Amino acid sequence: MEMHRIKANSDLNEESDKACYGKDNISVMEEPLTRLLKIFTFFAALGGAIFGYDIGVISGAVIQLRREFNLSTIWTEVIVSITVGTAAIGSTLGGFLSDSIGRRKTVLIGSGTFVVGAVLMGLTPNKELLLIGRMIVGIGIGLEGMVVPMYIGESSPPRWRGALVQMVNICVAGGTMAASIVNGIFSYYPWGWR
Structure with missing residues (x-):
């Protein structure tokens, strides 16, 4: 039961991320921390x-x-x-x-x-x-x-x-x-x- 709720929440988060960023959740969450961003x-x-x-x-x-x-x-x-x-x-x-x-x-x-x-x-x-x-x-x-x-x-x-x-x-x-x-x-x- 608990695992089902976690999976459902995970799916909702992926859908909202796709709606917000226009990309798959995986590609958004794996954006690298670049050297320029560190300096900035x-x-x-x-x-x-x-x-x-x-x-x-x-x-x-x-x-x-x-x-x-x-x-x-x-x-x-x-x-x-x-x-x-x-x-x-x-x-x-x-x-x-x-x-x-x-x-x-x-x-x-x-x-x-x-x-x-x-x-x-x-x-x-x-x-x-x-x-x-x-x-x-x-x-x-x-x-x-x-x-x-x-x-x-x-x-x-x-x-x-x-x-x-x-x-x-x-x-x-x-x-x-x-x-x-x-x-x-x-x-x-x-x-x-x-």
Whole structure:
């Protein structure tokens, strides 16, 4: 009885796959994971590493930032949390942007936004520009966080989709770990927060 149900469900899945993809289930499920797709996924998933790095790096940098800019508790809290707040705004914008101009262009805009914010933070002479830089970085992170998993998923063959989208999460964890290492290395230098 149970084997009959499993066979019936298997037949339904094959029929739905044929309807969705216009091919036999076997040919769809055996699409290879090409070298180009691996490279593409790696670079697209770096958006996750950016997210993880920025979340993690502020924990070590905030100690030096308080000294450098004589930050009050309120300023410290705002500088730390503003990135997450603007990331929420960026992810909302990411949905609209990706629908209107496409996933690839949205990923590029997110990456460019992050770079502009990072340069502004690294060169900032005061806490106000640091705050603006963190806001810009947050928007870039939000765009990337919204669109990159979707972009990878839509570009991947069905058999490899879950594993390739998971690379974004692995990169978030890797970015956080890299931030901890960088925090430890640069904590001995007064300019280390830059």
